[in-house]
Amino acid sequence: MIQDYLKSEILKALEKAGTPADPALVGFERPKQAAHGDWSTNIAMALAKQRKGNPRQLAEAIVAGMELDPDLVEKTEIAGPGFINFHLSQNWLYKELENLLASGSTYGNSQIGNGKKAQVEFVSSNPTGPLTVGHGRQAAIGDALARLLSSCGYAVTREYYFNDAGLQMKKLAMSVFLRYRELLGNKVDFPEDHYQGEYIRDIAAQCRSRKGDGLTEADSEFFKQAAIAVIFEEIKRTLARMGIAFDVFYNESSLYADGAIERTKQALAAQGLTYQQDGALWFKATQFGAEKDRVLVRSSGEPTYRLPDIAYHATKFDRGFDLVLDVFGSDHQATYPDVLAALGALGYDASRVEVKIHQFVTLLRGGEQVKMSTRKANYVTLDELIDEVGADAARYFFLMRRMESHLDFDLDLATKQSDENPVYYVQYAHARIRSILAHAAEKGVARARGELALLKEPEEVALIKALLEFPELVQGAAAAREPHRIPTYLQELAGIFHAFYHKHRVVTEDAKLSNARLDLCDAARTVVANGLNLLGVSAPEKM
RNA sequence: GCGCCCAUAGCCCAAUUGGAUAGAGCAACGGACUACGAAUCCGUAGGCUAGAGGUUCGAGUCCUCUUGGGCGCACCA
Numbered sequence A: 001m002i003q004d005y006l007k008s009e010i011l012k013a014l015e016k017a018g019t020p021a022d023p024a025l026v027g028f029e030r031p032k033q034a035a036h037g038d039w040s041t042n043i044a045m046a047l048a049k050q051r052k053g054n055p056r057q058l059a060e061a062i063v064a065g066m067e068l069d070p071d072l073v074e075k076t077e078i079a080g081p082g083f084i085n086f087h088l089s090q091n092w093l094y095k096e097l098e099n100l101l102a103s104g105s106t107y108g109n110s111q112i113g114n115g116k117k118a119q120v121e122f123v124s125s126n127p128t129g130p131l132t133v134g135h136g137r138q139a140a141i142g143d144a145l146a147r148l149l150s151s152c153g154y155a156v157t158r159e160y161y162f163n164d165a166g167l168q169m170k171k172l173a174m175s176v177f178l179r180y181r182e183l184l185g186n187k188v189d190f191p192e193d194h195y196q197g198e199y200i201r202d203i204a205a206q207c208r209s210r211k212g213d214g215l216t217e218a219d220s221e222f223f224k225q226a227a228i229a230v231i232f233e234e235i236k237r238t239l240a241r242m243g244i245a246f247d248v249f250y251n252e253s254s255l256y257a258d259g260a261i262e263r264t265k266q267a268l269a270a271q272g273l274t275y276q277q278d279g280a281l282w283f284k285a286t287q288f289g290a291e292k293d294r295v296l297v298r299s300s301g302e303p304t305y306r307l308p309d310i311a312y313h314a315t316k317f318d319r320g321f322d323l324v325l326d327v328f329g330s331d332h333q334a335t336y337p338d339v340l341a342a343l344g345a346l347g348y349d350a351s352r353v354e355v356k357i358h359q360f361v362t363l364l365r366g367g368e369q370v371k372m373s374t375r376k377a378n379y380v381t382l383d384e385l386i387d388e389v390g391a392d393a394a395r396y397f398f399l400m401r402r403m404e405s406h407l408d409f410d411l412d413l414a415t416k417q418s419d420e421n422p423v424y425y426v427q428y429a430h431a432r433i434r435s436i437l438a439h440a441a442e443k444g445v446a447r448a449r450g451e452l453a454l455l456k457e458p459e460e461v462a463l464i465k466a467l468l469e470f471p472e473l474v475q476g477a478a479a480a481r482e483p484h485r486i487p488t489y490l491q492e493l494a495g496i497f498h499a500f501y502h503k504h505r506v507v508t509e510d511a512k513l514s515n516a517r518l519d520l521c522d523a524a525r526t527v528v529a530n531g532l533n534l535l536g537v538s539a540p541e542k543m
Numbered sequence B: 001g002c003g004c005c006c007a008u009a010g011c012c013c014a015a016u017u018g019g020a021u022a023g024a025g026c027a028a029c030g031g032a033c034u035a036c037g038a039a040u041c042c043g044u045a046g047g048c049u050a051g052a053g054g055u056u057c058g059a060g061u062c063c064u065c066u067u068g069g070g071c072g073c074a075c076c077a
Helices: A002-016 A043-051 A055-065 A090-106 A133-151 A167-183 A198-211 A217-241 A252-257 A260-270 A306-318 A330-345 A382-389 A391-400 A411-415 A422-442 A458-468 A470-480 A485-503 A511-535
Strands: A039-041 A073-079 A083-088 A117-121 A155-162 A248-251 A274-277 A280-283 A294-297 A323-329 A353-358 A361-365 A407-410
Touching: A002 A039, A002 A055, A002 A083, A043 A055, A043 A083, A055 A073, A055 A083, A083 A090, A090 A458, A090 A511, A117 A133, A133 A155, A133 A323, A133 A353, A133 A361, A133 A382, A133 A391, A133 A470, A133 A511, A167 A198, A167 A217, A198 A217, A217 A382, A248 A252, A252 A260, A252 A306, A260 A274, A260 A294, A260 A306, A294 A306, A306 A330, A323 A330, A330 A353, A361 A411, A382 A391, A382 A411, A391 A407, A391 A411, A391 A422, A391 A485, A391 A511, A407 A411, A422 A485, A422 A511, A458 A470, A458 A485, A458 A511, A470 A485, A470 A511, A485 A511
Parallel strands: A117 A155, A117 A323, A155 A248, A323 A353, A361 A407
Antiparallel strands: A039 A083, A073 A083, A274 A280, A280 A294
């Protein structure tokens, strides 16, 4: 990359001046203003601060010492308090554009992940009911992170963890049982904290048609398994509609079956991190800064979620993942500090686990908030949302915002087929380019690699520059775990393309120029398609 | 009471992780289709970055406090 070249020249110049510097200090950024060039470095200011020198003088020494290839760098200048700005030559642009065209659907991919094993755990909703809109955001974020990491050369596993042991499952089985009793004409007292949804009645009816009227409370395992099977099928179907498939579904009960729970308990005890009190087994969370200690095993003998979670995360290390991303909703924010602390205490490198917490989704219809309550089961399910706005719009909207910001999901906007809708805006650019390429073929334009140097108009140069930002954008989004950068970029890119399109005609009598512009269109189409692909959003040929 | 996240244009949000004159979209106003898709484009207007201090060459971004909002603080997950 060009930055590496500039960096090496800067380091050489510093050495020549008798003041060698740490290469890690030399960073580049793209100036906001075109007048400040294509790349800028603040190295002179950073070094001057360290050495109490004059930044402008240092910058002058650096510029004087560099031997830049004029074919790549048109000019270098010092500005402001000591920025060094580089203006790249147009030749460099054309070379990079060639490279883009040659790379095609792999443009933007990199190997910075170096084949490291990464796991992204997300959704992980217990099979007690349909996925909600909140899960939808998490599904979109998790899958986009997985796609970003893959494109950067990580070997990625998408994993879904679910609790099929424990209290919630008992409640689920009991909920089905009670509805079953109701179906048989019994009057039942349905507890407030059990699962209220209508789907429980459906499952109860299925149980009845399969096994008749003679089931009792003792058949709770049957009710449980029946419920899990039905609900999971539904969850997977919903995820499939979103275009999401998991590599691994990891269930809690396997941790009991293979002894991992017991081993973890003993390992924690061996570290002196647990103690008995009031009939329960406690974890000394206060040793890790928590306000109070936490229960690992209830006095009833049943573990809380904490112990299986620790055991589960231990398997992530045992399975050899170099990087683990856990994507959670903000309501789970309290669940991970103990888990990470325990992992550290067990000798694992807890810094490999990154917990990404996303904020909630608010649905808006007609400017009004749509009330959602899981308890009352009157929430909008993810399926209903996809029915209404489609998978593309759903995914795009979920990914548009930084995950730490609350998401206002405007249902009216997502369904609008107009310029107000950002999904259509970006997809339209793709469809439009397809149509231009088809038009050129109809006109009988003989396609050949054009002379890219003919692309000299300001709108053309601006478009090329925007396209060439894509690879570093992808790497930055992956490194920062911030998928929202992709939609932000795509919207800007689509705007630059549309502006170019309006100003300049692509297919003209001038065959050479037409070919160069068709190449540019093709490059733009490639980047839009690659970007949408990272989001899991389709790049339509027609709309 | 304690912890995590958030506050930027009328609305919804960006801002290259501490950079130079804070930017898009929507809404408002004014323009552009007898040629490649008007689901588009061009222009105008809109800001004391919630408030107060601090750190430094430089702060929307980092630190402290205040105000306002979301989410947590179980022998639920």
